[in-house]
Amino acid sequence: MTQPTSAAPCACGTSRRRLLQGAGAVSVAGASAALLSACGGRSSPSAASTAADGALVVPAADTGVGSSTYYRDAKIIVSQPQEGDFVAFGSTCPHAGCAVSEREGAVLVCPCHGSRFDPATGDVVQGPATTGLTVLDVTVDGGDLLVRG
Template sequence: MIEGATRRTVLATGAAAVAAPVVACGGNADGDTGGDLGKTSDIPEGGGKIFKDQKVVVTQPSEGDFKAFSAICTHLGCTVNTVAGGTIDCPCHGSKFHIADGSVAHGPATRPLPKKSITVKGNSIRLA
């Protein structure tokens, strides 16, 4: 064991080292990191939908205006779980983010949700 290190520190460091290569893998054989998320009709006007596998939330603040943000809360990294009442909500500590721009509506988060790139073609939404 490393002098001054606790068992927890050593285990956490080892787990991070093992997990890092797995996290680095992504995309498909063609190098395309995007993917179909769904149809525009899946996203309610004034609301949104969370795509857990892609860690993305897509919102439609007004008719035909689609936005996408990371589904990972900027407070402590929990995955948001609800889009309601004009906000994207995190279950862990109560942070809420505006559906129009991802900005913080209610803390403890202090940073907005990072924007994600999507393309809307016809009635299809695709992660860019």
């Protein structure tokens, strides 16, 4: 890939180089779900569906104990820190709006600027984000999770 000759900022304050790097990150976004799922979840998470009351419905079996699953289309992350204890978060990073779509060891990671979040609470562990992920309500309904924001 040819590097741009100028690093002048675009209208949003991001250099062309950073923009192109971000575009490269977007091209691997599809692999991000597999990265999260590889940490104990299913290799291919099921698609989220919507219940009559508007709740997102995902299979509990998608997320193993100690793992997290990223649902790209629904823009949520589901974690199971302990057996039967499910938590969910909006995947939008509060720093710059990128999708928090990766898990590295014991933290959720935003691939754009490296913010790190606790998968059990959504709290920011390392910036540049200064606030945590949006916590969503999760209800276990048989083999499914109902996620409401």
